[in-house]
Amino acid sequence: MRPLDPRTVRSRDAALASARELLIEQGLAGLTHGAVAARSGISRATLYRLWPEPTDLVRAALTRHITLARPEPTGDLRADLLTELTATRAMLHEPATEQGMRVMIERAAVDPRFAEVKEALYRSGTRAARTTLTEAVARGDLPAELDVDLAIDQLHGPLFFRRLVANQTFDLDYVRAVLDDFLRTHSPKNPHQQGNLVT
Known part of the structure; x- marks a missing residue:
């Protein structure tokens, strides 16, 4: 090209x-x-x-x-996922981008062009998190059988549900709680990994 x-x-x-x-x-x-x-x-x-x-x-x-909105990853699983989720939280609480997401979801249901855009934005918005999760699996920080698509849902889903469906705001403590619950469930069970969950 x-x-x-x-x-x-x-x-x-x-x-x-x-x-x-x-x-x-x-x-x-x-x-x-x-x-x-x-x-x-x-x-x-x-x-x-x-x-x-x-x-x-x-x-x-x-x-x-x-x-x-997303800086370069550091290679630290928790830190990088927290950065990703913090950026998502910011976009969900920024009035214009929050409204943009609502409009995009609504129009995508009836307009194939917006449905294509929504799908592309979903892939773009979760690309860094997917890379972080995939690399963590390769390093052994997450189990080899991890379903990355499901992991994305488990990490981002609660944020979108609380803001766009329940119409509630949430702070970084909520983001950390979602993240640490995910890591407790999926990280290798050893004292060193558990110690990394301390906020």
């Missing part, structure tokens, strides 16, 4: 930075080609060339937001 022209890269980065700002400030409703053009100074023609459909722009903006 031929590398992108540097001017295209600069335009894309400037547009996505503006799209992320609009997402945080206004949610999905404010994330339009026109609004991004006005905020970034990038022409609508360029934006439509890069992201022909509104759903393309939404996907790119949310993926960038997810990526920037």
Whole structure:
């Protein structure tokens, strides 16, 4: 694949930075080609060339937001999973991104284009956690038979349920409780591992 022209890269980065700002400030409703053009100074023609459909722009903006919210992993299982879940908690409590998730889930049920975006965002949003879990299995920090998909559900599911279904806020103590319950269930049963669960 031929590398992108540097001017295209600069335009894309400037547009996505503006799209992320609009997402945080206004949610999905404010994330339009026109609004991004006005905020970034990038022409609508360029934006439509890069992201022909509104759903393309939404996907790119949310993926960038997810990526920037997650720092590089350290190799420490508990610390890396806590970082991932803390970032998820932040997105669920940030008004614009929380609303964006609600809208995405609602529209995905009736619009195949949004269903595709939701699936892509799910994969993007859980990629780092999947890598952390897979590497932990390889190191022996988690059992070889671990079902990574189920582990993702066990770690992220309670957070999404409490915020988007029960409409309750929660703090980092709740996040740590979910994580440590998962580790107590799945980590090798030895004193050293159990000692690492201390918060």
